[in-house]
Amino acid sequence: MDALERIGFDRLGLVVTPAGTATPAVSAPLLAEFAHVGVRFVNPEAITDGLAGPHRELIAHVRAERGEAGDYAPLFRGFPDRLPEFDDAVFRFLVARVRMIGSDDTPDAWREALDFSRMGWWPASSIPQDTARAEADRRAQALLPKDGRVEWITVRLVGAAELEARLREWMRDCFASAASLREDVQSDLGVLVKLLGVGDLEMGDVRFRENRVLLFELLWALDRKLLPSTGATPDDLLRLFAKLTGGDPSLTAPVGYPRLSRADRRVVVNTLEASDRLGDVFRRRGLWLAIDRGLHVGEFRAPRVRETFARLRDSRHDRGSFPSRFERLLAADYAAAVRLAAAEAPGLLGRGLRRLAAVATGQQQRAVLVEALTGAAERIPLRVLFAAGAQLADNGRTYPRVVFGKDGSALPILRRPGHLAVPEEFRKELLGALDAAVDLRIAAKGGWYGETVHVEPGLDRLLLPDQLRATAQGLVQVERGSRLPIGQAEVVRLFVHWREAEVTSDLDLSCIALDASFGIAGQVSWTNLADGMMTHSGDLTSAEEGAEEFLDIDLAKAARAGRERGWRYLVPVVFRYCGPTFEALPEAYTGWMLRDDASSKDRVFDPATVVNAFALTGLKRCAVPMLLDLETHEILYVDVYLNGQPRPRVEQEGHDVATLVSAVVGRHHTKTSVAALALRHARARGAALVDDPGRATITFGTSADCTYDALHPEKLLADLL
Structure with a gap:
């Protein structure tokens, strides 16, 4: 399975089948093997015998994408139907501590002290992994039947030429995207640029800043002599330098200057010489003066650049960063600040529209804002216009809110409802201007008359x-706060898998029950293994051979509990109790399955039932992948990480999790x-x-x-x- 085939499957749902004939004795088993992992074809008649053999790599890839890392087994062999109803973790550890008197403090001794199964109590839990037993349990799992439910991945069989053509089209779409792309998508684009080149790309279509930086970074690595022909601007070059030196491409901080050969400096100077935006160097005079010292523009035949940089050095006016200039001016002269934003940074005008509207005083300032918005609308990105409209429509009613950093970190914004509210008549006027601007921009893309x-x-x-950059690299790409239906499944089975290297690690899977106001109403975790609706498979405190924890949610029982106890949301959380960060573990995955049944008679992990699975990453202590809405029977994508306290658990972190989740749930009001x-x-x-x-x-x-x-x-x- 080469790189093109892997990307084609992941991004477009395409599988290459070599030219040739199809023999039923070959094709039928092939289709059955794919179905075994939840893959079906819309055109099975196109399958050929040539797919036999290469299909093994593809099936292995599907298993990995659906979270299967080896054979999974629960800690308790009776999970989920033979766990006791009573389990008090504090009492269990007190008794175990008594049983440890006179014993060495070793993993084996603790395992023995915490095992009360011979006394007919609860199973062993919160113990180090017994590697011999784990291996035996994995072999036993392989003999069990699969669950009857299948969450299908539907794909199409194509030839190699069609795959390449579709990938070229996908690459063009990605670079032309008006929003950030997920990191794994960016990685795939790097592979495609290397293999397919950039001849099919229209540089003028690459509008979004991050995508331009990505493209120029790839060109710099593969064939930097192409850079002068791309139309790159001075700001594009600054952002490229920032990426090459590990800086911030937003240009809000000083940019490092990479070590360049004379040939590299010639490429940079020629790119500036060819740019129709060369005058932009004056907007960031301080940055370009610092770079000028190493660029040595006088060595090259570039008259426009030499003349422009000579004027740059003679100028005594450093305009500084736009945000700082704008904020200073806003405090002194509202109208001048708004007109400055409309002229120089229309995107900032759009992103800050509700704030500017809320602080406008008097009819004159309001008229200035409407006029500026109308005049600059064609230069404000369409996605920013949509976002501004959603924010104005909500008008400060929805809090808390949450913002996401470039690394996926989440910061809740806690305000009283009504914060920065805009007077109703003025709000309607601004919404009318936004609607008119949006309709004009959309109509300019071409008519759909007759469609x-x-x-x-x-x-x-x-x-x-519009913020997919740091979302989880799972089977689907959706914005945080989006909802997908559960369907007719009886059970949601959550899972986490991890493998430690040299340092003992302990990941804990938990689930918090919240009411409609996001108050904590219950929980299941290693301290409380079951509550009648949810069942935990037990807690392992190490993972030398790879360990798993599972948590089942009986949807019918949970729905009844929702009505009887006031539950609305169930929120899975993965806590890093101790050991390396998620990012430092050799393996760390989480996800969820939808199953028809939950019984120890069936295999505990079935890749064909996995809805979504993704790697746990980052340096945080808590991961919240999604929540289950019992009232609407939907899964809502949360995908956030929190810091948390050392040795976190539900009892400590539940309130912070609830606050953050409530902000993600509320995003449908503001997006x-x-x-x-x-x-x-x-x-x-x-x-x-x-x-x-x-x-x-x-x-x-x-x-x-x-x-x-x-x-x-x-x-x-x-x-x-």
Whole structure:
């Protein structure tokens, strides 16, 4: 399975089958093997015998993507149907401590002291891994039947030429995306640029800053002589230097200057000479003066650059960073600050629109803001206009909120409802200006007259993705706060797997029950293994051979508990109790399955039932992958990490988890949905809406057969924003 085939499968749901014939005696077992891991084909008739053999690597890849790292086994052989109803962790450890009197403080002694199964009490828990027993349990698991449910990955069989053509198209869509791309997507783009080149890319279509930086970084590594022909601006070069030296491409801090050969400096100078934005060096005079000392522009035949840098050195005016200039001016002259933003940083005007509207005093200042917004709208990114509209529509009603850092870290914003609220009449006026601007921008993309559009039900639950950079590298790409239905499954089985290296590690899987106001209403964890609705498989405190913990949620019982106890949300949390960080572990995965049954008679881990799985990363102590909404029967993607205290557990961190989760749940009030984007395009571009996807020429949905697949949003982000 080469790199192109792997990327084609992951990003486009395509599988290459070599040219040739199909023999039923070969194709039938092949299709069965794929079905065993939850893969089915929309065109099984296209399969050929040539796929036999290469299919093994693809199936192994699918297993890994669905979280299967070796054979999984629970700590308790009776999980989940033979666990006791009573389990008090504090009492268990007190008794174990008594039994340890006179014994050496060793893992084996603790394992023996905590094992009360011979007394008919609860099973052993919170013990080091017994590697011999773990191996035996894994062999026993392999003999058990699978669960009857399958969460299908639907793919298409294609030839090698079609795969390459589709990958070139996908690469163009990614670079043209109007929002950030997930880190693993960026990595795949690097592979494609190396293998396929950039001849198919239109540099003018690469609009989003991060994607431009990525492209220029790739070109610098592969063939930097192409850089002068790309239209790169002085700011693009500064961001490239920041990436090459480990700095911040946002240019809010000084930029390091990489060590360049004379040939490299010639490339940089020629790129500046070819740029129609050369005058932008004056906007960041201090940064370019620092770089000028090592660039030696006088050595090269570049008259525009030499003349511009001579004026740059003679100028005594350093305008400084725009944000600082804007804030100083805003405090002194509101109208001048707003006009400055409209002229020099229209994106900042859009992102700060609600704040600027809230602090505007009097009709004159409000008129200035509306005028500035109307005049700058065509230069404000469309995704920023949508975000500004959603923020104004909410008007400060939804708090707490959350912002995500570039590393995936989350920071809750705690304010009283009504913070920065805009007076109603002024709010309506601004929303009218935004709506008009959005419609004009969309209409400019071309008419859809004569087209019919179908929008799949449920897309109003998926948020428009614009911060995918640091989202988990799972099977789907959705914005945090998006919801997907559970379907008809009886049980949600959560899992975490990890393997330690030289240092003992302990990951703990827990689940917190919250009421509708996000108050803590219950929990299941290593301190409380079962509550009648949720069942924990037990706690291992080491993972020499790779360890797993599972937690089952009986959906019918949990729904009844929701009605009887006031439960609304179930929130899984993975705590790093001790040992290396998630990032430092050789293996660390979490995810969830949807199953028809939960019984010790069935295999505890079945890759075909996995809905999503992803690696645990980062330096934090707690990971919250998702939550289960018992009222709507949906899974909501949370995907956040928290610091937490040393040796964290539910009793310590529950409140912080609840606060952060409430902010993620509330994002649907402050962000645009995929359905709203689709409907807006259909209306503004003159298309007709239809209820039947079979009658539609343009479809929005959650499968690869749709024109725009919301779960793989690169084309959507390129075409519609």
